[in-house]
Amino acid sequence: MFFHIVLERNMQLHPRHFGRHLRDNLVAKLVKDVEGTCSGRHGFVVAITGIENVGKGLIRDGTGFVTFPVKYQCVVFRPFKGEILEAVVTMVNKMGFFAEAGPVQIFVSNHLIPDDMEFQSGDMPNYTTSDGSVKIQKDSEVRLKIIGTRVDATEIFCIGTIKDDFLGVINDPVTS
Amino acid sequence: MSGEEEENAAELKIGDEFLKAKxxxxxxxxxxxxxxxxxxxxxxxxxxxxxxxxxxxxxxxxxxxxRYKNPDAVRQVREILSRYQLAEFELCVLGNLCPETVEEAIAMVPSIKTKGRAHDDEAIEKMLNDLSLIKKFE
Known part of the structure; x- marks a missing residue:
């Protein structure tokens, strides 16, 4: 899910940036440092939408660098266990398939794909029901439920399932 | 982290910070x-x-x-859904997935049927109808 939240960060600024454009430099550096990063707590920072306030700077002993506490509003994407969302299939293999929902990767293991769907190898590997009516392949859109998340320093990775009511393919790239 | 372990969006356990966030x-x-x-x-x-x-x-x-392309419709969706005493998170799941039936809505957002909430099937049905109307007239 996407959220609009306020975060705070201490920004260190080199003395050469002091002057009329101090604030602009500070904001530019913030955008460069923060956008595109990911933390386990807040998820992916997609875009900074505004600066709430810039606190009083503190000169560091010895270096001349100044630290400013900056409060900023941003759009973040944070997946939650139990959340249901839509995703695009990016890769299919016999272990299951990978899907992407915005910045996050989700793996759906073949144990969590309905039992009546069989893996078919070939140019376009896919999972298909025995009657061929439903097919999951690259670029399919699926609705899935996140059942687990793994967080490391720079990425969040999810495990999902489509083995539940109202989950599964929502659009087939072949038929639509 | 123990808080992490209890995280479950189906029960609206997404941590205080995100529950209050927009x-x-x-x-x-x-x-x-x-x-x-x-x-x-x-x-x-x-x-x-x-x-x-x-x-x-x-x-x-x-x-x-x-689901909704023009900014006016987007605004309307939020306005209509906000009449139903939903949590922010529930509101957005419904707005994103646009369930068509009451069962589907409950499967997508199990927390709307938990105890102490005033959502009976009728209210949910009305809400879904309102949503599909916006889609139709967009």
Whole structure:
């Protein structure tokens, strides 16, 4: 899910940036440092939408660098266990398939794909029901439920399932 | 972290910080990101080089999965859903997935049927009807 939240960060600024454009430099550096990063707590920072306030700077002993506490509003994407969302299939293999929902990767293991769907190898590997009516392949859109998340320093990775009511393919790239 | 272990969106356990935060539907994120992208476009010739991969992927994703395209409809969706005493998170899941039946809505957002909440099937049905009307007249 996407959220609009306020975060705070201490920004260190080199003395050469002091002057009329101090604030602009500070904001530019913030955008460069923060956008595109990911933390386990807040998820992916997609875009900074505004600066709430810039606190009083503190000169560091010895270096001349100044630290400013900056409060900023941003759009973040944070997946939650139990959340249901839509995703695009990016890769299919016999272990299951990978899907992407915005910045996050989700793996759906073949144990969590309905039992009546069989893996078919070939140019376009896919999972298909025995009657061929439903097919999951690259670029399919699926609705899935996140059942687990793994967080490391720079990425969040999810495990999902489509083995539940109202989950599964929502659009087939072949038929639509 | 013990808080992490209890996380379960189906029961609306998403941590205090996110529960109080403003949730955004995909269509709202699309409006925000497209606006920002246009701003970047005006400043440089090659905006794709300026944005992070996370930004680019998110923009593609929300464009693909936005149920409502025009900003007025987006505003209406939020307004209508906010009449039903939903949590922000529930509101956005409903707005993103646009369930068609009451059972589907409950499967998508199990927390709307938990004890102490005033949502009977009738109220949910009315809410879904209101939503589909916006879609129809968009």
């Amino acid at each position: 949730c955004l539907m995909n269509c709202e994120v699309a409006v925000i990101l497209e606006h920002k992208y246009e701003q970047l476009q005006q400043m440089s010739d090659d905006p794709l080089n300026q944005v992070s991969q996370v930004f680019e992927k998110s923009l593609q994703y929300v464009k693909r999965f936005s």
